Amino acid sequence: MSSVVGGLKEGSTNEDVEADESSRAGDQREIVDDEPLEVHVDERGESELEEVQDHEDLDEGSEPLDEQALLDQEVPRLRIEEDENERPGEQELLEEDVPQLRFEEADDGLETLPLDAEPDMDPTTPPDLSPPASPADSGSIPDDTPSLQGSLLSSSARITSPFTQKPGGPRRTVSRTVSGALQPFERRFETRLSASPSGLLRPASPGFLSPHSRQISLSSQFSQASSQGDATSDDEALQAPWEVVRWTKLRKITGQALSEVGKRSFGRPTCLAVSALIAIGTSKGLVLGFDYHQTLKIIIGQGTKATECGSVTALSIAADYSTVVAGHANGHIFTWEISKPARPFLQIPPLDRSTVQQPQHPDGHVVDCAILHIGFLGTRHTALVSADAAGMAFSHVATRGLGPVVRVVKTTRLLGRYSTIDPKAERNRKPSSVLAFSPLPLGNVEQPTDGMGITALLTPYLLVIVSTTPIAQTQHKSPRPKEIKPHSTLSGCLAWFPAVKLKASNAEKDRENSDTKLVYCWSNVLTVMDLKVTENDDPAKPASLAFRARSRWRAEEAIVAVQWLGRSVLGVMTVSQRLLIVEDGSLQVTDSIDLLHRHIYHQDLFSQQLRSVVENLDSDDPSLHGVVADAFYMSFRAYKGRMFLLGFNDLTVGTLSNWADRLMALMEAGDHIAAIRLATEYYAGSSNNVTVGLSENDESRHEVVKERLLAMISASLKYSFLQYGEERPIRLRNLAEASFEACSTMEEMDYLFSDVFDAFEDAEEPAIYISTLEPYILDADIKVLPTEVVQSMVSHFISENQAARLEELLCRLDPSSFDFDQITTLCRQHGLYDALVYVWTQGIGDFVTPLIELLTLVKMLQDGGEDDRFTGNPFYDSAIKVFPYLAYSLTGRRYPNGELMGDHEATMIKADLYEYVFAGTPQAWPLGSKRVFRTTEDAHSEPAFPYLVLLLEFDAANFMSMLNEAFEDSFLNEAEEDSSASETLANGANTRPGYKMTRQHIISIMLDVMRQHDFGPEDVVYLDMFIARSLPKYPGQLVLSGSLLTQVLQRLCQPPSDDLQDACQLSVEYLLSAYRPPNVSALVQALRQACFFRVLKSVYRGERLFTELLEVYFEDPQDRGGVFDCIGYCLRSSTAASEKQVQAVKRTIMQHLSDLANIDVTRTARTLAMHAKGLLEPALAALVDTYQQFVFLRTLLEPGLLQGTHNSKATAALPPPEAAIFVEQYVRLMCVHDPGHVAAYVNILPTSDLRLDSVLPTMEAAGVIDAAVIILSNDGRIRDAMDRLVAHLRSLEQALTSLINAARESPDAASTQEAAEDLVEAVEKYTKVGIWLCQGQSANTERRPRPRTNFAWDVPEDDLDLDEYLWLNLIDAVVQLAKTTSRAVRRLEEQPSSVGYAVLHASKITASLRTNVQQTFTALLTATAAPGVQRRLQTTGPPKSTQDDLSFLRVLRAFLARAAVTAPSLSDLRAVLSDIFAAYAYEQGILSVANELVGSDVFQDISDVNEMRQRGWRPRAQVCEHCKRRAWGQGIGEIVWDAWVLRERHREAGKARKRVERGGGEEARKLERGKAKAEAAVALDEGDSQGEESRRLTLVVFACRHVFHRVCLDPTYRESGKASVEVYKYRRNELLFCLHGTDSAIPDKAPVSETATLQGYSKGHDDVKLKWDWECTIEQHSTSQGGISSDGY
16 A cells, blocks of 8 residues: 555645635634633532543543643633524523633744643653743634534533633634545545535434434434545535544644654654653654643754664653653664653664574564564563564563663564575565554553563464563464455554553442453454453462453454544544544444545555565465555554544544533534434433443433433423424424433433423423323323323313323323312213223222212113114213223223232222122112112112113123123132221222122022013023023032023023024033933924024934934034034944944935035045945945046045145055946046046056946047057057057048138137147147057067068068058158148148138148157157167067167158058159158257267366366375375475486486387387487486385375375385386275374275275275276375375375
């Protein structure tokens, strides 16, 4: 990557700054000098000052600062001019001022920037500060003025400044454009060339975005505006009202160090270090030190040797801020005391390269290797660690002394290897570099690791953590994660966060200090590791360190720098210069900022060292990378929560905006609703609280946010109600929703129902408040409301005519807050009886009064008229609620919500309700009062059990349903009365001993009531059904007489209406399960009259009346399908029916056979086949419908073909012997109903199952000729079969020609075409049947010897064999059909054009018939012209006579003779011959194409095999798998090279000899006589001279890439030297095994099996698999340093 981005060079102007300069004219922001910070501290206290901190955790790991340096500064404060459209006083309510970054103007014309993080005043630090700035040289770049959005909220009241406003008028806020922060990296450079828009409207509020459905935080949804310039973008993206990071350019430092003058004087800045001092290293070897007023305090290195050592490439500041160490480009290291910059405190020179090459040499950096990383260890000034560009790291410890002369530096190598002068060894070295390096800094709490010198180093392959004290020791190693994408960008970075003392709000129960954390990144994978330190019991021993990788995160692109911004906040910079703010706990990206326009300084430091990693990229090696990223670590630093960016032309500091800044930004932007919602998220902890500076502790966070949130709601309410317009209702509704959500989250219901409600009431907008309140009540989030809110809610819904919604809301609230008189009156007035019941029962505890209220409605309805008294009555829906109310209450549930009551309370309530409902006389309620509810106007005419009578007369059905549910409750169980009931209160009055009711008592009362009063049958039947269903449920508690139950049974058998038919039948079933009537015959008659078939079946089954039972199934229209199960039950042997009963059942079956077939003929056949096989034949004969007979037989013979059957392989219901009697009839029926399946079926039948004279006429009548042919063929009547087939083809020929001849006169051309196509399809089908018949005969024919004949003579047809005769007839019929059809088509063409011909595709018909002829001749050619095929396939038995080549010619000659007789002219015969020859041409073309395809595939396969053989195999190891000695590679010796040379010479000599032999001539003759040059022989003699050593090094390489010495596989090879190439033949009991992973010897005999694998001899290693009788070649090679290849295994 280039060190310069976007074409920026030294001395060039910054386009972004110029853009800001041009846009600052409209700035309205005003800077007002405020009182010093100590005034605020005195007035507000230290606790309030702590709230001003940007982040709660940012200072936890940092050293305390000197407060005096901070208090001597003047703190500016921002003040916002009020908008003309805003209300007076609104801005004062919402704005809170805090100390901000300030630009003082010095006398020298340079601006100073006091920061919150001030340097600690160490004794070695110069105490003087910069002089106060003058207002003369005030800059106006927008970066110099922090935005108002970045201000921190500190108080609810506006603090007026005693300072006067600066001259020059108010400044407008700089117009920001939408940056390209979220655009792809490739597009950002294009966007920089586009023009900046002139202005943008206020972006939409982010508050409406869902904070729970995003990958990154709210602010990351917006492009961040540049504080240095206008970053333009083509895309219109949203912009956050606040700045995520408040960037401020340090103008004085930029002007002194990075300006053109500064670069000429000091050199180009190359690195940055930040502590109490801002140190900048330069390209001239100097170090510039600035304080936090941007004053140049010190210049280190001037006039010293440091300026001769190249640029400063690494920089670090000691823990006490007194010492600075700098590493230079040529390898020198200088340590400087800030108080004494004249000469270095310590100097560590590099080693000369010649010194490094000596066997014994000291450790240290090599000259001209730049120091890339450096740092101090702990608090010591003389203990350093460093790493250079060559990938080496060292620790340096200097002894104490009087000065640099007498100090001795001890250097210890921690990582890396020195380079060598041997180029081969240097090439074999794996290139490496130190991508990231950092010693563990000190925290604010003492740790055992402070003195261990812990240092983390990151290479391209490993993370190494070492301790340098007392000796260098590796503490942890971690390889690169496998998640890294192969061949991605190579980058690495890391950062420590030391252990710090936790604040009280964040401290955990078991610890007071946080753990040390390390974040490290490879490519795009970020990992957070925790370091847990355990002190050793022995003080002399070091503490034990436990490293644990806690979490891992993958970015979208490579990460080039990372810093801790706080204890739980990370700043991550990617390769495209995007800054990501990441929370440590969740590793969630909370914000994303584009820094491309800031031109961050970066440099290519690693690509030269890692060049081979990139240039020699192996696509098969995923560990390598495609590109090495530039280094950014020297330009991105973080100190006490602030980020410092070193650019090519400026230095910038940035601070994350905190939660208060963001809320204030939204409020000032006018988006109050978004601000409230965001604050609610902060309070609930659902947002990114750590990033915005909020505590992780809920209590502390709630205390801070709650006050601010309430103030924001109040201010928003006051402001919003003064705004009018079309959007006012929507705005107020959104504000109400946000206020409800906030107050519900904070549990501030008093504020919600007082201040917020009053605001909406005063603004006359209660409807919005109530509609917002409604869902909270429905969701049970709010259950208690003040009285005034309830009254407003009632008024609202009544005015909207929404009584039902009001009733639902009232039933979900706590009635204790209601005004009972008002609520009960409203409920009665508007018919809200559910709410009325709820108020009485829940608010007062009275359950009888609501019953009286409902009974009053019932009485009113009863007095209204006759049968139509309920029609359209508005009170009916309310009165009917008496039954669910009683059902709920009598089962211990509260009406209407269904909540369960307490057991004791429920007992008392049930007792009171039962006593009141079943009271014999009118009762007074409340107890002791004189209020009596009467059901009649005249007290003397009051009936017995008045309330029960009233309910039964109102709706007996619902009353019985309610009582059925109440009977399930255990309260009605017979038990002793509970005397403890008198100790509690129930139903609003003092209780007395509980009233006990039983089920027997209730039924007795209702029976008396039904007898005493004139209830109709429609009412009495409900009581009968209730008794019938209750009797079997409670057999021990209900005792009823037999006469009573008989009466009940009789009445149930006489239902008063058809609607009650099923209910009465079910009740009878219940009753008969517990009661058996004495007269069964009378019961049966009653059941039959009532048509209670279900009960009747049960009675017959119980009485074992099987015939009657079967008859009932035929009578029952609703369960006709159950008759088959009934038949199975009656005829099953387990039923134990008598023979007489069985015969009676069978007679009944036969009597109703037609009914059974109409129900389901398939189930009829299955049932009879399973239970009554003797009835199959008479049943089949009894069926009249032939289709039913066909389905009946198919069920028995081929059940898999039935429609709807999923199992096509279902077995037949009858075995073959029993099914044979049905086959003929089945075939005859199949010819009618399924002719297409006849041929397939008869083909699998034995010939004995069918009588030809019985089935052939049916087949011919149905046109199933193929089946007839098959039957005749199977019967051996081949000639008859062919005659029938030819006759059918003749009929098809006649039909087709007639159709073509009549096509011109056909009125429907489409139907004619369809008919013609059907006929052609039939011709093709039957032609294939004939071919099948002929082929079968040809395959079984044995040829008799024939004398040689001349085929020019006529061949008599009688002399032909049977198969030849069949072929002749088939071909003649097919050709004749095609010829006749062609003549008909020609005649049709010769006729005048007509509609019929236009539609009839005659050419298509002709082509199909010609193809049919060709296929027939092709089949003949295949069957008769393939000599010797049968003989080659025959393996056993005597040889059979097969066809010869003359059979086809005899058939052809006989056919031509017959055609010559029938052909009227030579043209017809020519047409026939052309079809024959076309068949031959077609076959030849197919064979040619197939031959070409096969040849191409074979050539490609052979080519691939040859290519694979030429590749060879590279052994996976350099040692023999058997003896474990080195087999090849480095260190094997020169004998390998000599052997390889000798082998090559031998090969070349052999090639030369072969060339001579092939060339012929004199040399060939000499060679033949043995007089040629003996080069080959000499080579062979030289090869033999190597002897045993050469044979010992000969290798064998397998396809599994294992390598062996030849002598290890074959010990005899050591003594008997053989040629270097040998062929091994593996026969039945010989096999060469790969012995990898085993110590077993080579087996003498392999296992006796067809295949052999290595599994039995190599511990599961299955690399090689050999076929026994294969012939395998292994080529043996001498090794070489370059590797091994093999053409064999």
